[in-house]
Amino acid sequence: MVSSFKKALESGKFVVTSEVAPPKGTNLEKMAHHIELLKDKVDGMNVTDHQSSVMRFPSLGGALLVKEMGGEPILQMTCRDRNRMALQADLLFAASRGINNVLCLTGDSIVLGDHKEAKGVFDLESSQLLMTVRRMEKGKDLGGSDLDGGVSFCAGAIVTPEANPLEPQLIKFEKKIGAGAEFFQTQAVYDLDNFKKFMEYAGQFPVKILAGIILLTSAPMARFMNKNVAGVNVPQDLIDEMASAPKGSALAKGIEIAGRMIKRIREEKMCAGVHIMAIGKEDLVPEIMAAAGVE
């Protein structure tokens, strides 16, 4: 079955995806609230997988909740916590429940999270997980055995347009395409002129790119990301703009900037759409979309 997210990607419309984060615990209220708020506004909702290596309710369970509530889940799967057997088993389960979009990630290191002594698995990595999805679609598992009942996924991955050095990242990007990626959500981009240059290169491949938008919440937050988040580069003029916001209205300024960026990406047809990461402030995604004029 072709997922509605895939149909949106292929329709040529400006695609918007966002994220919901499963809780630490079984209280799904907040997550359900975010799903309710976003399910009719966005084309797909990523469900994060133990984001930043912090143990949480599983992405598979979260994706199921999105599905049950009538939304379109994009299942994030990292290779950090499961070997190839467990990953394939979860893909089978997802497919059986109509979860047909998967974002294949390598995953952050264990030592960055809250179970610092755990074993990092990394039996596969992102491009091999993509290859696994495509192989399972042909009816075979990685052991070479036949599957009784098939799977079908719209499979994607991530790319960091601001990676330094860039060329190894681009080689990996092309390997992911070769392994079967249909769409990419990028790491946050802020310098759209740089992003345009990236798209001049990426546009030659038959994949859909969704530009990553991370909501800036304050000037210190922007500086923190520049210092600590790999491949994120907030230009000084945006930091100055955030800093210039009157006291108490930095967040409004962040929404304005995100909206303005999305608007420009759309107007200049830079890529297929955007992936909005509001990181804990998912409530604000509709406002960002309104500021961008995409509703």
Added chain:
Amino acid sequence: MIRSITRQKPVEEVDKLLDGLGRVFIIGCGTCVTLTHTGGQPEVEAMSETLSKRGKLITGNVILPVACDNMTAEAVDEYNDRIEQSDVLLIMTCAFGVQTIARQTKKMVVPALDTLFIGKETGLGQFDEICTQCGTCILGETGGICPVTSCHKGLVNGPCGGTNNGKCEIDSAKDCAWTLIYNRLKELDRLDLMRKFQRPRNHQGEPSPGKFNLALNP
């Protein structure tokens, strides 16, 4: 030369391991642990002093020339009298030495060190882990730099998203293996190797525990 790289356990942990064992014989080694200052003569003497202050009776100590060598049997034999009077052997060698000694005595052995990795000396007093003996060598496709070992995640298809200015996401003191591999292959004009998709690794190249028998592998 490859070296066994070790780190001293915290004294509290050693204390716990020696709980109820009053008479301690200490063994160091003249090779790797001497080089890394974790189990040579000065460290063995310091340990004797520390444990004496904590109420242990040190029955003696010895620095074996090469603790992991088969000659260790004879060396241990030489100190048999003192070892006999001891409750425990506190071993300040790598785990190869600990296990070699354990096979030569009926006494309880307690390691005072943690063995971190088998390392190559890459600079004065600097050691890097460069091989994890995985059994499925891919150095021929990576310009002679091992991603299975040198990449924190052991990735074989290129860098992860955490790579930052040529450094690893877990520690800016550690190089990103894939930046090193990229630079090397570029220099060799063999980036085509990096573009080649690597199948999922065989993690059972030699199913653990490794065993080799020359008679079966002539």
